[in-house]
Amino acid sequence: MKKDVNPLTPLESKPPKLSKPKNSAAGIPALISTARYGLGNMGVLNSLKNLAKVNDFDGFDCPGCAWPDPDNHRSFAEFCENGAKAVADEATMNRADINFWSKWTVGELSQKSDHWLNSQGRITQPLVLMPGSEYYTPISWNDSFDIIADNLVSLDSPDEAVFYTSGRTSNEAAFLWQLLARRFGTNNLPDCSNMCxxxxxxxxxxxIGIGKGTVTLDDFNSADLIIVVGQNPGTNHPRMLTALRDARKNGASVISVNPLTETGMKRFKHPQNPIEMFGLGSSIADKHLKVKINSDQALFRAFSKSIIESGNLDNEFINDFTDGYEDYRKLVLNTDLDEISEITGISTEELTQVGEKISNSKATIVCWAMGITQHKNSVATIQEIVNFLLLGGNIGKPGAGVCPVRGHSNVQGDRTVGINHKPSNSFIDNLEKSTGIIAPIKHGYDSVEAVRAMESGDAKVFLAMGGNFVSAMSDTNRTSNALSKCQLTVHISTKPNRSHLVSGKIGLILPCLGRTEIDVSPIGRQFVTVENSMGVVHSSKGTSKPASKHLISEPSIVSGIGGALETRLERSGIAWRNLSENYDLVRDLIEKTIPGFENYNQRITSKSGFYLPNPPKDSRTFKTKNALANFFSHEISCMPSSDKFMMMTIRSHDQYNTTIYGLDDRYRGIRNGRRVVLMNREDLVENNLEEGDLVDLSSDRESESVVSQNWYVVPYDIPRGNIATYFPESNVLIPLDSVADRSNTPTSKSVPIGIKKSTS
Ligand code: SF4
Known part of the structure; x- marks a missing residue:
């Protein structure tokens, strides 16, 4: 049995303070929290200056989530509480400068929490951790690039290098990053998308032939029905609540599907509407289905059954644009509603009632996030959701479609411009034509495979463009061990994080400009571009003075590495320096490589950017193998019942992905504690537990069990047999090999867990 000794989950000496979960999201508490965090980090003047520019037409894209901005207008404050926190976090006046790094050894820093590390502020210059040293020390940019290039060319094969990307990376930096990896000779381009x-x-x-959503913000205004499943927009995509509120006002019905009743789906007090602020606010969901963890595929099968039995099908669409309907119809009609009730925990009466409502919708949108994507059967579940939508012809018509909501501001754009461990042949052909390189064809590692490769010694150099890989990945201890086996680890970062403390033989930290900061190259001021969750590409221009004169942009860092590599390999002809000084040239290359970016440099000057082509939405064209939208007939699957609890990881309202802003989760009524396990009251009684008791959580691997000690029990409204814990602290319990079928995504939303009262 392995014990969790990871300091990522520092033990907490007191139980958290608990109160009743809130009934409405945003409102005055959000304004207070925004002001407190903003002023505390940025000061008065910088707060005013930065917050005036976030999501503005001539400002910078919010570094938070990927929720879109309105097409043609901006309000005076086009951001939410969490967006403001993300901006304040980056634009903080605190500095993790050379005094900081010379004061603390890596060992000492490893004992600090992620919250503490993040609060130390911006890194001000490149740093290196040499073999045998306990301290990160300053290094010049050129020496850093030389170390990286020397290590890369020393490898036996380009496939021994891994180029990880986090979803904050701009289109320009991401395109150059994949160009660097492919010019070097590998498709090892794992990214955070692999995890979400x-x-x-x-x-x-x-x-449907496209890996993205098919709706725009306008569609929310003409929808009859919006189903929000496995998603907590109040915390993770807060401005989506405005879209849902407006949809309700326009007559849409909103159904929330989630094991937890999240505050944001109850009521919303829009911060710019005084009547809502001081009144009751607006109701969001008119129905909440408190499903058991991992029962969504079964639930959507029940919805499909209702539609087919009601006869409210779009037969013309099914006949003209789809394949596989007959098989699916038979499968659905053979499904027993009682069985679905058993799996979901929703009574057959309720399933029937909701089914009637759903069958009458003329235009339906389904939104989802990681509550759907991080299970063993996630691909099958999403295909069931699409089947359900196809029955009513809900693709390619106003007010209808699929809406997978992305959590990181440019995660969708990064994939569009080539961050993909499995590139298509046409992408590789185009890249070769536009850049003159010989690009590799063999598929590369995704995030899980990259960990396995580092663990086995098949990968030896790990380079990360942003992110906090150790904290974000599943199986924290195994991921840490894998990274520490590398000969070189490189992190392009803005602030200290856990991953910097788990270095290879040599560790480099390369600090870059943030989204909020002015980017000036020798030929003048540059801007970058990003793509939001609805396929809109727009510009982002930082407006603040950089946190340090030593910082350079991400494109400059990639070009610096590229330039150093060119001197050690047969030259490729890529003009790295020109590309780093003039991002128009990078956009020209993107235009030549990727369809949809025609006249990129010209169209990006439009204040709200431009939409990328979306054939299913634009013209009901489906670029699948059979050129049709496909019904897939999967047997219903879910995690087998056992004597274990089923754990889902969740985020608190005081965090953004792996960045922890504070220790409170205001909406859920949990304060001053993150090491908590949310449990049903009846489960507490049955297990002789009481609120505030300490328990140890364990998860099984093939040959061992991992135990994570001392979690405080919090009674909560969650289905029996289910528990919830915060990401990333509980990642240590998610086995690396527990992944979704075919997508290889860690199953962070359904992990069987044993619970025992702590004895230590
Ligand atoms: S909804 Fe997302 S993108 Fe918009 S301001 Fe909030 S965190 Fe930023």
Whole structure:
């Protein structure tokens, strides 16, 4: 049995303070929290300056989630509480400068929490951790690039290098990053998408021929029905609540499907509407289905059954645009509603009632996030959701479609411009033509495979463009061990994080400009571009003075590495320096490589950017193998019942992905504690537990069990047999090999867990 000794989950000496979960999201508490975090980090003047520019037409894209902005207008504050926190976090006045790094050894820093590390502020210059040293020390940019290039060319094969990308990376930096990897000779381009929406991409590409959503913000205004499943928009995509509120006002019905009743789906007090702010706010969901973890595929099968039995089908669409309907119809009609009730925990009466409502919808949108994508059967579940939508012809018509909501501001754009461990042949052909390189064809590692490769010694150099890989990945201890086996680890970052403390033989930290900061090259001021969750590409221009004069942009860092590599290999002809000084040239290359970016440099000057082509939405064209939208007939699957609890990981309202802003989760009524396990009250009684008791959580691997000690029990409204814990602290319990079928995404939303009262 392995014990969790990872300091990522520091033990907490007191139980958290608990109160009743809130009944409405945003409102005055959000304004107070925004002001407190903003002023505390940025000061008064910088707060005013930065917040005036976030999501503005001539400002910078919010570094938070990927929810879109309105097409043609901006309000005076086009951001939410969490967006403001993301901006303040980056634009903080705190500095993790050379005094900081010379004060603490890596060992000492490893004992600090992620929250503490993040609060130390911006890294101000490149740093190196040499073999045998306990301290990160300053290094010049050129020496850093030389170390990287020397290590890369020393490898036996380009496939021994891994180029990881996090979803904050701009289109320009991401395109150069994949060009660097492929010019070097590998498709080892894992990204954070592998951990979140990979299942959406795999499922949607097969079903409708595009791995993205098919709706725009306008569609929310003409929808009859919006189903929000496995998603907590109040915390993770807060401005989506405005779209849902407006949809309700326009007559749409909103159904929330989630094991937890999340505050944001109850009521919303829009911060710019005084009547809502001081009144009751607007109701969001008119129905909440409190399903058991991992029962969504079964639930959507029940919805399909209702539609087929009601006869409210779009037969013309089914006949003209789809394949596989007959098989699916037979499968659905053979499904027993009682069985679905058993799996979901929703009574047959309720399933029937909701089914009637759903069958009457003329235009339906289904939105989802990681509550859907991080299970073993996620691909099948998403294809079931698409089947359900196809029955009513809900693709390619106003007010209808699929809406996988992305969590990181440019995760969708990064994939569009080539961050993909499995590039298509046409992408590789185009890249070769546009850049003159010989690109590799063999598929590369995704995130899980990259960990296995580092663990076995098959990968020896790990380079990360942003992110916090150790904290974000499943199986924290195994991921840490894998990274520490590398000969070189490189992190392009803005602030200290856990991954910097788990270095290879040599560790480099390369600090870059943030989204909020002015980017000036020798030829003048540059801007970058990003793509939001609805396929809109637009510009982002930082407006603040950089946190340090030593910082350079991400494109400059990639070009610096590229330039150093060119001197050690047969030259490729890529003009790295020109590309780093003039991002128009990078956009020209993107235009030549990727369809949809025609006249990129000209169209990006439009204040709200431009939409990328979306054939299913635009013209009901499906670029699948059979050129049709496909019904897939999967047997219903879910995690087998056992004597274990089923754990889902969740985020608190005081965090953004792996970045922890504070220790409170205001909406859920949990304060000053993150090491908590949310449990049903009846389960507490049955297990002789009480609120505030400490328990040890364990998960089984093939040959061992991992135990994570001392979690405080919090009674919560969650289905029996289910528990919830915060990401990333509980990642240590998710086995690396527990992944979704075909997408290989860690199953962070369904992990069987044993619970025992702590004895230590
Ligand atoms: S909804 Fe997302 S993108 Fe918009 S301001 Fe909030 S965090 Fe930023």
């Amino acid at each position: 929406h990979e299942s959406s991409g795999v499922a949607l590409n097969e079903s």
